[in-house]
Amino acid sequence: MNLSPESLARMIDHTVLKPETKRGKIKQLCDEALAYGFGAVCINPVHVEYAAGLLEGTDVKVCCVVGFPLGATLPEVKATEARHAVRLGADEIDMVMNIGAMRDGDRGLVKRDMEGVVAAADGRPVKVILETGLLVDDEKREACEIAMEAGARYVKTSTGFGPMGATPYDVRLMREVVGDRMGVKAAGGIRTFADALRLIDAGADRLGTSSGVAIVEGYKWAKYSDSWMKPVRPCWLCPSRHASLAKQPKEVYLWYKQRCITCPHRDENIFND
Amino acid sequence: MIPPDDMTLLRISLTRQTVHREELSADTFTRYLGGRGLGVKVLYEQLHAGVDPLSPENILVFAVGPLTATTVPTAGRTVVVTKSPLTGTAFDSHVGGHFGAHLRKAGYCAVVVEGRASRPVYVWIDDEGVEIRDAKRFWGMDTASTTDALREETDSKAEVACIGPAGENLAKIASIITDKHRAAGRGGVGAVMGSKNLKAIAVHGTATPPVDNEDHVREVVERARRLIKKSPVTNKSLPVYGTPVLVDLINEHGMLPTHNFQEGTFNDVDGVSGEKLLERLHVRRYHCYGCPIGCGRISRAYGEEVGGPEYETIWAFGPACGINDLEFIAAASHKCNLLGLDTISVGSTIACAMELVGMQKLDAPLRFGSTDGLLELLEDIAHRRGLGDRLADGARALATAHGAPNVAMHVKGLEIPAYDxxxxxxxxxxxxxxxxxxxxxxxxxxxxxxxxxxxxxxxxxxxxxxxxxxxxxxxxxxxxxxxxxxxxxxAWSVDDYAELTSAVTGLELxxxxxxxxxxxxxxxxxxxxxxxxxxxxxxxxxxxxxxxxxxxxxxxxxxxxxxxxxxxxxxxxxxxxxxxxxxxxxxxxxxx
Missing domain, CATH: 1.10.599.10 (Aldehyde Ferredoxin Oxidoreductase Protein, subunit A, domain 3)
Structure with missing residues (x-):
């Protein structure tokens, strides 16, 4: 893949979403975003005003999460949270959709939830987090369609707090649904430049990661060998390998594992390595 | 300033008891930089084929590099280059601590030791000059006592690189020790030092090495430090657990060589893990010169503060020998440092001996899982006594002598470390x-x-x-x-090393x-x-x-x-x- 380090950096939302985050960490995040030319910093609402002050007049956007990480609060609360985030300086909103409603098939509620945030964002890009690890493929596809109808600008794979991170499989599926009408943001478990390049290759145009520095710095190794990007075992990248009964609803977990039975790489799936 | 003004090579003939200084040429510096490169170049050009590594014809090079003792993080290391008595190859053995920084601050990039002294000597180097001194009263001392005694005789702030009884007795798995517990461990470099009747080099330097562009150096060093802080390995794992953090990781991958590489998983791994070391024996961290990582450990074993143990040492005296007693391992590590023995080669050779005993190829009171007599055996190896004499030449020699060469886990004679x-x-x-x-x-x-x-x-x-x-x-x-x-x-990539080198030296690299x-x-x-x-x-x-x-x-x-x-x-x-x-x-x- 012919991608300059600068272009890679512009695709990264430099992220800190841990509850214990102190102000010093936000300062560091913003400094790094400026130094490396990241597209945005992705933070919790309590840090938006501070980060916006630090990044004022720069190209680095402030991206704020809403309804995070569960997505299970009221549409009105998400809209209010988004409105306040925008007032405090957020340039972009990453909202977690109502995952339970999606699984209930309550399309109207899911859409209304998104529309409220889109309206509150007042023209600023909204990214809808599907939390793909809690959904089966049909639900992912439908969620993408609803997000498109609701006026969101991106669909995003995961919170990073859920059962799975971003996989090329899910990114590819989401890109197939939204085409070039929306962006696709991969997030969760992206730690190395190889992870990043595989997701971009699958169709992601934004990456949410707390390892932005490691990814861009690590990318400097790429020019010294093509071997870093040798194909890896299919199971490594497959969401079914990462399925967990402890973290997922039973039927979702079993759906993922059922895919293994019919997988063309079934014979390679002997040990978990 | 190519090469840096203070990078002088010191040539010491122990046979003639003479000292010569040579300026490093710009060509040599540009093509080999210093350290290992310089040492290997000197070795390649000076030795002819077939030199007995323990003869006066072999040379022993202590070298540092252009980044040594600058503000570049971790740049206090020393390399010892020689022809190895264990492998017969060109050999570079590295050690942390503070010795290298002092050598550079005294104005030298390398000390090339030639010949053999007629009696035990040590070399004293400071800002003022170089002396070859009598070391008769230190001969036979362990490395900690030698270090203390030499500091008393030279300068309380002197850094000492010395051998213990193992090097004196030409054990081919003898190391050179600095800071009492940092080892140029591998390849029998301590035996080469012993063969020259050189007990130690003590050094105290105070000058600040020159750099080409101070502002640029400040900038790139600050960035290099930031990257160390960003890496979970250099900012979390190594500072918290030291190198023993690897015990669990390598065992989980089934690659922790157990019972002399007969298995790759150690059942009692919990007992010898980095976490267990932290819970049971940890006293404090140890930092080599200019190091923000601080992976070194000071532990307490049998009531005594000891350096280490490192991951490789835990493995060598632990899983390799089927031993799960972490306190014993720390004590064995300490004893090796005192005697001047390479913990990897010693542990691996003992594991080899244990397997030979199991095969009934060797009659000795050794068995996998048992610590009985092992601390005494270390003394015997260093002094070449009894069974110890047979182990003092490493696993290859031992296994070959007992008719089972395949039991020695080595490449080119050097015992393989802790990854299957x-x-x-x-x-x-x-x-x-x-x-x-x-x-x-x-x-x-x-x-x-x-x-x-x-x-x-x-x-x-x-x-x-x-x-x-x-x-x-x-x-x-x-x-x-x-x-x-x-x-x-x-934490750093290829480009980072090049940028640091350019900033410090002025080389366009x-x-x-x-x-x-x-x-x-x-x-x-x-x-x-x-x-x-x-x-x-x-x-x-x-x-x-x-x-x-x-x-x-x-x-x-x-x-x-x-x-x-x-x-x-x-x-x-x-x-x-x-x-x-x-x-x-x-x-x-x-x-x-």
Whole structure:
């Protein structure tokens, strides 16, 4: 893949979403975003005003999460949270959709939830987090369609707090649904430049990661060998390998594992390595 | 300032009791930098084929590099280069601590020790000059006592590199110790020192090494420090647990060599883990000169504060011998440091002896899992007494003497360290092609194959591994010539090392240029070894690695060296027998 380090950096939302985050960490995040030319910093609402002050007049956007990480609060609360985030300086909103409603098939509620945030964002890009690890493929596809109808600008794979991170499989599926009408943001478990390049290759145009520095710095190794990007075992990248009964609803977990039975790489799936 | 003004080479003839200073030429500096590169160049040009490593004709080079004692993090290391009595190869053995920084501050980039003194001596170096002094009263002392006594006789702030009884008695697995517990451990460099009747070098320097561009250095060093802080390995794992953090990780991958590499999983791993060391024996961290990582440990064993133990030592006296007693391991590590013994080679040789006993090839009171008599055995190895004398020449000599050479787990005579190569094909290739024998640090393929740094590559694949091994070998040779700690490579890339070098020295050097220096050093070592009679057949691994591991997460695997070695030779620009072609040596500017 012919991608300059600068272009890679512009695709990264430099992220800190841990509850214990102190102000010093936000300062560091913003400094790094400026130094490396990241597209945005992705933070919790309590840090938006501070980060916006630090990044004022720069190209680095402030991206704020809403309804995070569960997505299970009221549409009105998400809209209010988004409105306040925008007032405090957020340039972009990453909202977690109502995952339970999606699984209930309550399309109207899911859409209304998104529309409220889109309206509150007042023209600023909204990214809808599907939390793909809690959904089966049909639900992912439908969620993408609803997000498109609701006026969101991106669909995003995961919170990073859920059962799975971003996989090329899910990114590819989401890109197939939204085409070039929306962006696709991969997030969760992206730690190395190889992870990043595989997701971009699958169709992601934004990456949410707390390892932005490691990814861009690590990318400097790429020019010294093509071997870093040798194909890896299919199971490594497959969401079914990462399925967990402890973290997922039973039927979702079993759906993922059922895919293994019919997988063309079934014979390679002997040990978990 | 190419080379830096203070990089003077000190040549000491112990036979003639003379000292000469030589200026480093710009050409040598540009092409070899210092440290390992400089040492190997001196060795290659000065020795002829077939020199007995323990004869006066061998030389012993203590070298530092252009980054040493500057503000560049971790740049306080020293390399010892010689022809190894254990392997017969060109050999570079590295040590942390503070010795190297003082040597550079005294104004020297290398000390080349030649000949043999007629009686025990030590060398005292400070800002004012160099003296060869009588060391008769220190002969026989352990390394800690020697260090204390020499500080009393020279300067309380002096740094001391010395041998213990093992080096004096020419044990081929003898080390050189600095700071009482940092070891230039491998290859029997301590025996070479002992063969020269050189008990120690003590040094105290105070000058500040010059740098080319102070502002640029400040900028790149600040960035380098930031990257160390950003890496979870250098900012979390190593500071918190030290190198023993690897015990669990390598065991989980089924690659923790157990019972002399007969298995890859140790059932009692919890008892010897980094976490257990922290809970039971930890006293405080230890930092080498200029190091923000602080991976060193000071522990308490049997009521005494001891240096270490490191991961490799825990493995060597632990799982390799089937032992689960962490406090014993720490005590054994301490005893090796006092005696001046390499913990990896000693532990591996004892494990080899335990297997020989099990095979009824050796009659000795040794068995896997038992610590009985082992601390006393270490004394016997260092003093070459009884069974100890048979173990003092390493595993290859021991196993060969008892009719079971395949039980010695070595490459080119150097005992293989704590990673079973059946679980990582690239690491296997790195072992086999290592110029100094069974070594994990010539190309630390565990980083990409197990730790995922900079990216995780499939440890079972063979294609593409030759290219990565070469990259790591060349980079490591360059790093060893600057000299900075290997652990920085968890945080820095090739370009970072080049930028640091440029800022400090003024050399116009990019990443590819730095790798070219490393490649030159690697090829020169290879040519030295070929001159000594090494061939393609020596780029081999013990037969055991062709037998699948029975259980654990590397089960059913064998090493596929035959799939990687031809590709490695080809990419190196060597012929099918592993000899650098004329074209290659010409392009590197080496006279074959």
């Amino acid at each position: 190569p059946r679980g990582a094909q690239g690491h296997a290739l790195a072992y086999a092609t290592s110029n100094r024998g069974g070594c994990h640090l010539r190309a630390y393929m565990i980083a990409p194959e197990i730790m995922g740094v900079p990216v995780l590559v499939d440890r079972d694949r063979t294609d593409g591994k030759a290219e990565l091994v070469i990259l790591f070998q060349d980079l490591s040779a360059a790093m060893d010539s600057l000299i900075v700690c290997r652990f920085t490579s968890f 990019d990443g590819r240029g730095l790798l070219r220096v490393g490649e030159r050093i690697w090829n020169m070592e290879r040519l030295f070894n070929i001159r000594e009679g090494f061939t393609r057949q020596d780029d081999a691994l013990p037969q055991r690695f062709s037998v699948p591991l029975p259980e654990g997460n590397s089960r059913d695997r064998v090493v596929h060296l035959d799939e990687m070695l031809p590709e490695y030779y080809r990419l190196r620009g060597w012929d099918e027998d592993g000899r650098p072609t004329d074209e290659k040596t010409r392009s590197l500017g080496i006279e074959a």
